[in-house]
Amino acid sequence: MRDNAILVVVARFTIPLIMLFALYVQFHGEYSPGGGFQAGVMFGAAWILFVLVYGLETGLRIIPERLIYTLACLGVLLYCFIGLLGVLLGGRYLDFYPLLPGKHAGQQAGIILVEFGVGVTVASVVMLIFLYFSRRRSQVEEAGLDVEWPGEEE
Amino acid sequence: MVAVAVVRQRDLFAAAMLFAIYSLLSAGLFAVLDAGDVALTEAAVGAGISTILVLAVLALTHRRERHRRGHDLPALAIVLVTGAGLVYASLDLPAFGDPDNPVHQHVAPYYIEQTYSDMGVPNLVAAVLASYRSIDTMGEAIVILTAGIIVFALLAAPPVRRQRRNRTGERGASDGEEESG
Numbered sequence: 001m002r003d004n005a006i007l008v009v010v011a012r013f014t015i016p017l018i019m020l021f022a023l024y025v026q027f028h029g030e031y032s033p034g035g036g037f038q039a040g041v042m043f044g045a046a047w048i049l050f051v052l053v054y055g056l057e058t059g060l061r062i063i064p065e066r067l068i069y070t071l072a073c074l075g076v077l078l079y080c081f082i083g084l085l086g087v088l089l090g091g092r093y094l095d096f097y098p099l100l101p102g103k104h105a106g107q108q109a110g111i112i113l114v115e116f117g118v119g120v121t122v123a124s125v126v127m128l129i130f131l132y133f134s135r136r137r138s139q140v141e142e143a144g145l146d147v148e149w150p151g152e153e154e
Numbered sequence: 155m156v157a158v159a160v161v162r163q164r165d166l167f168a169a170a171m172l173f174a175i176y177s178l179l180s181a182g183l184f185a186v187l188d189a190g191d192v193a194l195t196e197a198a199v200g201a202g203i204s205t206i207l208v209l210a211v212l213a214l215t216h217r218r219e220r221h222r223r224g225h226d227l228p229a230l231a232i233v234l235v236t237g238a239g240l241v242y243a244s245l246d247l248p249a250f251g252d253p254d255n256p257v258h259q260h261v262a263p264y265y266i267e268q269t270y271s272d273m274g275v276p277n278l279v280a281a282v283l284a285s286y287r288s289i290d291t292m293g294e295a296i297v298i299l300t301a302g303i304i305v306f307a308l309l310a311a312p313p314v315r316r317q318r319r320n321r322t323g324e325r326g327a328s329d330g331e332e333e334s335g
Contacts, residue, residue, distance in 0.1 A: 032277065036295075038191075048203075110284070115280070121299055124302070126203055
């Protein structure tokens with residue numbers, strides 16, 4: 001799709017905006033609607049739009065596949081680690097009050113960090129699923145199998 | 155109306171697009187009901203990502219649904235019985251929007267009154283999700299990771315050449331005649 005000038009120009013304009021909005025939704029989630037899940041999905045969607053316009057190879061050059069797996073696991077681990085940090089600092093599991101001194105600071109820091117973990121996981125899993133489905137077709141063709149089944153013509 | 159169009163549609167590509175429209179309409183409905191978080195989720199996940207994933211899957215299969223002759227009567231009976239049961243159960247539900255509903259009596263007032271003084275976060279939904287119910291949210295994050303791992307397990311290995319070709323070859327030979335008729 002690289003030769004479609006309109007698509008490329010529009011995508012070039014919108015991808016940074018989508019990513020910026022995803023970051024806004026991520027880190028402004030406790031004031032306005034949003035949070036980790038939505039932000040992660042938006043970030044993944046921006047990457048998918050990039051892949052649709054520039055091709056999978058270019059997309060993987062920016063965020064390598066290995067990094068996507070790592071991030072997917074790190075997000076969940078960050079969540080669990082924040083929970084354990086509460087235990088280490090003398091509270092219960094996923095208790096945010098001991099994280100920082102002050103009445104609200106600990107809760108807010110905990111919420112932001114935990115939502116960040118969720119966002120990272122969601123974004124990388126969305127990318128991962130799209131990556132596998134879109135790569136499958138070329139793999140099937142490489143293996144010499146017919147993608148189109150008989151009876152396709154109407 | 156859009157839902158009926160989705161069910162009637164034989165062209166799967168058009169059905170995917172109609173699903174996206176359906177999700178967008180529900181997102182608008184949620185926005186009208188002042189549920190900003192749900193509307194955002196529905197627009198991003200329902201209309202955006204799931205449509206793209208369905209399209210990615212469509213690239214691997216047929217564009218059109220295979221035509222079946224006749225109706226599946228047991229399936230129709232199951233759907234009718236389940237639907238009738240659900241409608242019957244919905245008669246017992248409390249009236250929509252009634253402030254005396256059990257939903258509004260249990261923990262909701264506590265969240266609404268205490269969230270700001272507990273943690274100084276204006277968005278109730280974020281507070282409930284990430285702090286009051288943070289173990290649930292951790293479970294959800296783990297579920298998403300599991301989904302990613304399972305897609306990895308199913309699709310990461312390249313397809314095996316010999317087995318698949320035999321199977322599709324046989325199926326193509328037997329099915330081709332029926333479908334063209």
